[in-house]
Amino acid sequence: MQRGKGMKFVGDSRIKQGPTASRIPKDYSEYPGRTEAFWPNFLLKEWLAGAVFLIGFLILTLAQPSPLGGLADPTNASFIPLPDWYFLFLYELLKYEFASGNYIILGMLGLPGIAFGALFLAPFLDNGPGRRPQQRPIAVGMMLLALVSVIWLTYSSAAPVDWEGRAEMDPPVPPSDVQVEIDTEHPGYAVYETSCLACHGAELEGTAAPTLVGIDYSAEEIADISVNGIGTMPPDQFTGSDEELEQLVDFILSVNESVEE
The missing domain is CATH 1.10.760.10 (Cytochrome c-like domain)
Known part of the structure; x- marks a missing residue:
């Protein structure tokens, strides 16, 4: 019997067969305008920037707490409640004819849904390799349009309001642990x-x-x-x-x- 005769060699099932060289991604240096991986390099920088903004926002809320009004009074029909400042632009939107009355659903859900959906899809609609604003006209244009709309609607809603008068009309309720002494002999x-x-x-x-x-x-x-x-x-x-x-x-x-x- 000759050495090796009758022996059969089989491949390792743990190793995929076929060409694999084409599946290996290219180095990021080969893509103009992209110098780092999205995960984890770029995403980590975005997370750090968001964390700094969040900490600053929390410090601001502690330094300047939101003023509290009185308890809701269903018998006072002359008092018009207003939402918090970050919802004023949606409140102002509902004053337009195309977003109120018979079209209230469009103003409440339709238009905000389209706007936020468009911002969500902006990176996918404009996925060019460049990072400069002029190289991403669709995404930058949509973001600027949203920013200008929010600022303008917020200003239109807040400008005519007499905030000092509202504060006098709707003072906060004192804490429940405050002891009030009523001198009935006075x-x-x-x-x-x-x-x-x-x-x-x-x-x-x-x-x-x-x-x-x-x-x-x-x-x-x-x-x-x-x-x-x-x-x-x-x-x-x-x-x-x-x-x-x-x-x-x-x-x-x-x-x-x-x-x-």
Whole structure:
């Protein structure tokens, strides 16, 4: 028997057969304008930039907390609620005829869906090798259009609003742990019962009208508001004498002084 006769060599099943050289990707240096791999090099840089922005945004929210308004009052039909500033552009969009009324679904879902969908598809619609803005006209154009639209709609919605007046009409509700001392023996309490209690509550907490606890008004301003009104509060709500008005103002101030203590 000759050596090796009858022996059969088989290939290793773990090794794929066929040409594999064509499947090996080219080096990134061979692509003009692309000098690094998307994963993980480029994506890591994007993640770091996003992390820096997020940390800065969180610091800003801690330094300048969002102002809180009063509790929602379904009986006050004159107060028009507004969304937060980052949704004002969508709020303004719903004021146009083509996005309101019979076309409200288009304004709520259709147009925002098309806009955000277009931004999502922008990298796929303009997938050229260059990174400069002039080399990516479709993606850059869509992004600029979206940015200008958001800024313009936000400005159009926020510019005509009297923000200081809204803050006076809708003051925040004091924390529940604030102890309010009501001196029922105070001469101004009887005047308050007659003129103010029905709307402002037995403990000045506010029911149909804003709370009177924690307000930042002087005695003269409280007297003027009691007679002339403010915001949704009509004038001539107080019809007593000047002496009773002084007693009412002194009572409201005494309650707020007890809260500060």
